[in-house]
Amino acid sequence: MPHSDHGGHLAKRQREMPRLQLRSLAQRRLLPSLLPSGQGGTQGLWAFQRGKKVAELEIPEDLDEPLKHILVFGSWIVASAVTRVEVWKSTTLEHYTSIRTVPAPDGGNELTGGATNMATFLNKIFVGRKDDAGSVTCLQPSTALALLAVAYSNGPLVIHDVLHDKPLIQLTAGTPDTPVCAITFRSDGLGAGQDGRKDGIMATATSATGDITFWDLNGGGRVSAIGGGISKIEFLYGQPVIVSSGLDNSLKTWIFDETPFSPVPRILHTRSGHAAPVNCLQFLPSDFDGAESGNKWLVSGGSDRSLWGWSMRRDGQSTELSQGNIRKKAKKYGILSTSALTHGPTTTLDDIKAPEITCIASSLNRDGGMGALPGKQAIWKRASRKERARDVKLDAEISGMTGWESVVTGHKSDAFARTWFWGRKRAGRWMFETGDGGNVSAVAVSPCGSFALVGSAGGTLDMQLKLQQLKQVDDVVHLQTRIAGNFMPGTGRHTKAVTGIVVDSTNKLVVSCSLDGKVKFWDFLTGNLMDEIDWAPMTAITGVRYHAANDLVAFSCDDNSIRVVDMETKRTIREFLGFEKDVTDFCFSNDGRWVIATSDDCTLRVWDLPTSHLIDAIRFESPCKAVAMSSSGEYLAACIEGQMGVSIWTNKSLFRHVPTRQISAKDIATAAVPTISGEGNDGLVDAAFEKDAEEPEEDPAVITPDVEQLSSEMTTLSLVPKSRWQTLLHLDLIKQRNKPKEAPKAPEKAPFFLPSTSGQGGPKQIEGAAVGSEDDGSKSRILRVEMAARQEQTFATKLLTGASTGNYDDFIDHLKSLPPQLQISSSARSRWTTTVTNHATSYSTLSEPSQVAWWRGGIMNSRRHG
Numbered sequence: 001m002p003h004s005d006h007g008g009h010l011a012k013r014q015r016e017m018p019r020l021q022l023r024s025l026a027q028r029r030l031l032p033s034l035l036p037s038g039q040g041g042t043q044g045l046w047a048f049q050r051g052k053k054v055a056e057l058e059i060p061e062d063l064d065e066p067l068k069h070i071l072v073f074g075s076w077i078v079a080s081a082v083t084r085v086e087v088w089k090s091t092t093l094e095h096y097t098s099i100r101t102v103p104a105p106d107g108g109n110e111l112t113g114g115a116t117n118m119a120t121f122l123n124k125i126f127v128g129r130k131d132d133a134g135s136v137t138c139l140q141p142s143t144a145l146a147l148l149a150v151a152y153s154n155g156p157l158v159i160h161d162v163l164h165d166k167p168l169i170q171l172t173a174g175t176p177d178t179p180v181c182a183i184t185f186r187s188d189g190l191g192a193g194q195d196g197r198k199d200g201i202m203a204t205a206t207s208a209t210g211d212i213t214f215w216d217l218n219g220g221g222r223v224s225a226i227g228g229g230i231s232k233i234e235f236l237y238g239q240p241v242i243v244s245s246g247l248d249n250s251l252k253t254w255i256f257d258e259t260p261f262s263p264v265p266r267i268l269h270t271r272s273g274h275a276a277p278v279n280c281l282q283f284l285p286s287d288f289d290g291a292e293s294g295n296k297w298l299v300s301g302g303s304d305r306s307l308w309g310w311s312m313r314r315d316g317q318s319t320e321l322s323q324g325n326i327r328k329k330a331k332k333y334g335i336l337s338t339s340a341l342t343h344g345p346t347t348t349l350d351d352i353k354a355p356e357i358t359c360i361a362s363s364l365n366r367d368g369g370m371g372a373l374p375g376k377q378a379i380w381k382r383a384s385r386k387e388r389a390r391d392v393k394l395d396a397e398i399s400g401m402t403g404w405e406s407v408v409t410g411h412k413s414d415a416f417a418r419t420w421f422w423g424r425k426r427a428g429r430w431m432f433e434t435g436d437g438g439n440v441s442a443v444a445v446s447p448c449g450s451f452a453l454v455g456s457a458g459g460t461l462d463m464q465l466k467l468q469q470l471k472q473v474d475d476v477v478h479l480q481t482r483i484a485g486n487f488m489p490g491t492g493r494h495t496k497a498v499t500g501i502v503v504d505s506t507n508k509l510v511v512s513c514s515l516d517g518k519v520k521f522w523d524f525l526t527g528n529l530m531d532e533i534d535w536a537p538m539t540a541i542t543g544v545r546y547h548a549a550n551d552l553v554a555f556s557c558d559d560n561s562i563r564v565v566d567m568e569t570k571r572t573i574r575e576f577l578g579f580e581k582d583v584t585d586f587c588f589s590n591d592g593r594w595v596i597a598t599s600d601d602c603t604l605r606v607w608d609l610p611t612s613h614l615i616d617a618i619r620f621e622s623p624c625k626a627v628a629m630s631s632s633g634e635y636l637a638a639c640i641e642g643q644m645g646v647s648i649w650t651n652k653s654l655f656r657h658v659p660t661r662q663i664s665a666k667d668i669a670t671a672a673v674p675t676i677s678g679e680g681n682d683g684l685v686d687a688a689f690e691k692d693a694e695e696p697e698e699d700p701a702v703i704t705p706d707v708e709q710l711s712s713e714m715t716t717l718s719l720v721p722k723s724r725w726q727t728l729l730h731l732d733l734i735k736q737r738n739k740p741k742e743a744p745k746a747p748e749k750a751p752f753f754l755p756s757t758s759g760q761g762g763p764k765q766i767e768g769a770a771v772g773s774e775d776d777g778s779k780s781r782i783l784r785v786e787m788a789a790r791q792e793q794t795f796a797t798k799l800l801t802g803a804s805t806g807n808y809d810d811f812i813d814h815l816k817s818l819p820p821q822l823q824i825s826s827s828a829r830s831r832w833t834t835t836v837t838n839h840a841t842s843y844s845t846l847s848e849p850s851q852v853a854w855w856r857g858g859i860m861n862s863r864r865h866g
Contacts, residue, residue, distance in 0.1 A: 069114035140183035151180035276303035278639035301357025365449035368403020455498025500544030590633035598624035613662035
């Protein structure tokens with residue numbers, strides 16, 4: 001079949017290249033990566049090793065085209081641009097040559113299919129390009145010798161024999177609207193035929209529909225297809241495993257079962273995430289038994305209509321919460337039928353999922369864990385009052401055995417809030433409708449885990465029992481029905497959308513805020529309006545956060561400020577300003593000392609609540625849309641606008657001293673968001689113990705200021721930092737850790753300039769200073785000072801005894817027993833010891849009593865005047 005019949009041209013380059021050693025690429029394990037040039041940007045070709053950039057390849061100065069594809073083979077690195085091919089040496093990473101294509105008569109010389117090489121074709125590459133008949137979209141060598149698969153833009157795929165330059169098989173693998181973008185061949189010699197014992201399996205994928213299609217080349221027909229957004233597929237060499245990279249931010253491996261044989265693969269491993277930017281974040285609170293789930297699990301909702309749970313300890317545990325059998329629902333609605341797909345899909349599988357998540361609330365006190373629900377339970381059902389009364393007993397028994405839902409979410413342009421089982425990682429049973437039929441704007445869950453509160457865009461606030469069937473009467477209790485105190489009937493309801501709801505730690509008060517600029521405090525049991533704060537028309541309130549330990553509630557306002565209110569006094573105690581645009585999200589730190597907020601001005605700021613000082617701030621390239629801090633204070637999570645990933649930071653103040661001085665707006669530094677790998681990525685261990693040059697050295701000795709006792713009936717608290725006095729609880733562990741592994745050993749033979757101390761005639765040890773004690777290494781400085789004081793006391797006692805009795809033999813023997821290295825640091829004692837030692841030397845050579853008396857007088861005089 002001539003080339004013009006299937007649209008395209010295959011250019012074979014046979015430029016000879018000198019032979020080089022092949023060991024360099026394997027030893028260095030470099031992975032090149034290209035950075036395409038954008039509008040006004042630069043481009044580059046980088047070499048990575050173990051996820052870190054190690055080198056950058058030289059780009060020719062005359063190259064003004066973006067690099068599109070990379071090919072690494074042997075000792076060469078090849079990159080194809082629009083009309084030329086660049087070649088580098090992988091041994092030295094130096095640019096070797098540039099290959100320019102020859103223009104076609106009518107179609108130009110644009111390279112569209114990338115570059116590839118084939119076995120037995122030494123130093124030769126194959127490049128696909130565009131000509132007057134069309135363009136090549138993909139090239140892939142097969143496992144058979146001299147056979148090359150070529151995909152064309154108008155749909156056909158041809159298996160071409162490049163040795164004899166003729167086509168062997170032509171397949172209709174794509175269409176002009178959905179051309180093939182990736183081809184791969186299975187290389188383990190199995191998978192084809194009726195029993196799967198033959199070779200010849202090929203897989204193709206398209207970027208438009210994302211389908212993976214498997215072909216049995218022995219029969220020339222399609223075996224099966226797998227749906228999904230696919231950008232690249234590849235069979236692992238010698239294995240029945242295919243790897244697919246999806247446009248939905250997923251990486252999956254599929255395996256073909258041999259016993260029993262199946263031509264359709266199943267998922268072996270998968271790593272995926274949100275397929276669209278993240279909207280909201282929340283760390284799960286601690287369990288009722290004190291388990292640190294709040295430090296491990298992060299829940300996020302994205303624009304892709306999915307709810308994900310991320311593990312901070314092991315990425316393999318991260319998962320998407322199931323919304324039921326989506327494909328079964330699609331078949332029920334006829335979405336996947338052949339007739340519905342004839343003119344292209346008008347409704348996708350994602351359209352069947354719940355709408356985009358905008359807010360999340362959770363409480364794990366009533367969560368049932370991983371147990372299975374008995375029988376077949378519906379997902380997100382809306383039961384009538386008659387049906388609820390009929391199923392009261394059954395649902396009460398089920399919930400008593402299995403637990404209740406623990407997560408509630410609000411959705412975009414939807415009047416229903418939905419429940420989720422966190423332990424089972426699946427959708428719950430109920431949908432809560434707003435009282436006025438408006439869209440859900442805010443949700444909350446009581447600390448006990450039994451009640452869910454839903455706020456609407458119309459201003460109503462509804463409290464609903466999460467287990468609806470346990471209530472015989474109407475399950476919706478309108479909080480504004482009964483008004484008490486000075487509030488007139490009808491004034492309790494918000495006049496605009498409810499933007500935030502919180503419940504205090506004792507289930508006594510419900511706090512709600514709205515765009516009408518009012519903060520309302522409701523009685524949890526009766527629904528009476530207890531108090532109100534009116535900031536209208538000065539500002540509207542856009543969000544609320546509550547910290548249970550210090551009973552403070554913070555509000556974000558549309559005047560770019562954050563106000564902190566005391567729940568007990570209902571008064572504003574702090575007001576944080578400084579943002580140039582609207583506040584997008586904020587949260588308290590785990591100890592309630594910091595307020596962390598993000599804004600549309602691309603900054604993240606940290607305020608110290610006791611001092612009202614801005615102590616930290618960083619600026620990003622894009623605004624941060626959501627932020628959350630773990631219950632242990634170890635992690636700070638944030639999602640950046642337009643990014644599908646969640647950025648995680650660690651809190652350095654937990655393991656090192658961090659200055660908390662006040663900073664100004666000009667001190668705000670620009671920082672890049674965390675990356676998985678690549679340039680600038682630091683390891684966890686390196687980042688934790690990295691030493692900042694600008695930070696001063698911390699004084700190891702903390703000086704505690706003197707504080708006068710105001711009264712004997714009052715207790716004076718320590719001003720020592722918490723990290724200091726907490727070590728008092730673990731003194732035994734610290735002593736055990738600092739204990740030497742073995743006792744110090746005495747030298748076998750003393751140096752020639754020191755007298756030997758071995759034998760019975762050796763000098764005596766100093767009293768109270770036993771050598772070889774295994775606890776010496778862990779004794780504190782105070783104990784060493786006390787030991788030196790005892791030695792000094794022995795010295796003075798023997799000296800005074802000799803002065804009173806006139807016999808200095810015991811004192812002289814004590815002086816001889818002292819080791820040569822003994823020193824006394826005090827200057828007064830130094831002078832005293834020198835005088836005594838000089839006189840003692842004189843005494844050893846005198847024998848007359850008069851001379852002895854003179855020396856005694858010298859000692860006494862030295863003692864009185866020393």
